[in-house]
Amino acid sequence: MARMKFLCDAERCIECNGCVTACKQEHDIPWGVNRRRVVTINDGVPGERSMSVACMHCSDAPCMAVCPVDCFYHTEEGVVLHDKDLCIGCGYCFYACPFGAPQFPQLGAFGVRGKMDKCTFCAGGPEKDNSPEEFAKYGRNRLAEGKLPACAEMCSTKALLAGDGEVISDIYRDRVTMRAARGTRSGPPWGWDTAYAPAASAPHPPAAAPAPAPAPAVPAGKS
Amino acid sequence: MTRVATLLLLASLVAALAACGERPQVVNYKQGTYQGKRDTPPYQNPPFNGDKAAWERALATRAQAQNEYKRTH
Numbered sequence: 001m002a003r004m005k006f007l008c009d010a011e012r013c014i015e016c017n018g019c020v021t022a023c024k025q026e027h028d029i030p031w032g033v034n035r036r037r038v039v040t041i042n043d044g045v046p047g048e049r050s051m052s053v054a055c056m057h058c059s060d061a062p063c064m065a066v067c068p069v070d071c072f073y074h075t076e077e078g079v080v081l082h083d084k085d086l087c088i089g090c091g092y093c094f095y096a097c098p099f100g101a102p103q104f105p106q107l108g109a110f111g112v113r114g115k116m117d118k119c120t121f122c123a124g125g126p127e128k129d130n131s132p133e134e135f136a137k138y139g140r141n142r143l144a145e146g147k148l149p150a151c152a153e154m155c156s157t158k159a160l161l162a163g164d165g166e167v168i169s170d171i172y173r174d175r176v177t178m179r180a181a182r183g184t185r186s187g188p189p190w191g192w193d194t195a196y197a198p199a200a201s202a203p204h205p206p207a208a209a210p211a212p213a214p215a216p217a218v219p220a221g222k223s
Numbered sequence: 224m225t226r227v228a229t230l231l232l233l234a235s236l237v238a239a240l241a242a243c244g245e246r247p248q249v250v251n252y253k254q255g256t257y258q259g260k261r262d263t264p265p266y267q268n269p270p271f272n273g274d275k276a277a278w279e280r281a282l283a284t285r286a287q288a289q290n291e292y293k294r295t296h
Contacts, residue, residue: 073259
């Protein structure tokens with residue numbers, strides 16, 4: 001079986017936070033918990049890059065390695081899930097995760113840690129699929145409905161891809177090949193042409209601007 | 224008669240105690256192995272009812288919908 005993965009195309013992410021909103025809406029996630037977020041490098045500087053980040057469902061997951069109660073497991077599809085009934089909210093997984101994926105709801109005014117919550121690749125958890133118990137603890141199980149994660153399916157620029165690692169690699173490879181084949185027009189190394197490749201019919205390089213009309217000659221003898 | 228009743232009472236008390244079986248209240252941790260509930264594969268329940276091939280086809284179709292070059296060119 002395939003290994004499910006996320007892939008974010010930094011050339012295309014426009015920091016709209018549609019993925020974050022889709023995730024919160026889909027799973028009814030409480031205030032203060034963000035299973036997904038958009039990180040921007042060089043924010044405000046021309047050429048800034050954004051990246052949608054959540055649990056990357058690592059093949060050798062550090063959260064799984066450090067969990068003192070061993071509440072994590074890999075599904076057959078390579079998705080990293082955990083049993084909230086077992087989680088003690090210690091936060092070790094948060095320290096171990098290089099992506100900051102584990103989230104802890106604030107249950108009280110004194111910052112008490114709740115049980116860890118994280119991206120499930122829309123695959124629910126170890127409760128009966130699509131049961132009210134599963135939704136309450138882990139959110140919706142779209143994978144069991146034959147659907148991909150809501151964040152990727154909602155991505156307007158298709159910057160965020162989700163699914164079988166080999167399939168989304170092929171999709172990304174198509175993109176890069178298309179960009180390389182069509183080249184880029186003169187201009188900065190970001191923007192529409194870099195993200196989507198210039199249109200096949202577009203002039204390459206762009207037509208030169210028309211030369212300004214020559215100034216009318218001054219008749220001789222007049223000064 | 225009284226003796227029989229007493230024996231019956233004792234027997235029923237012993238039987239009642241049998242219902243108070245001692246169940247482990249804490250998880251017996253085995254280092255490095257998942258300790259939680261078993262999960263079922265995503266294709267096990269409706270709408271796929273165990274049809275793994277149909278589930279994989281559904282996901283493959285969804286995945287290809289992410290490739291707009293295939294859709295527009």
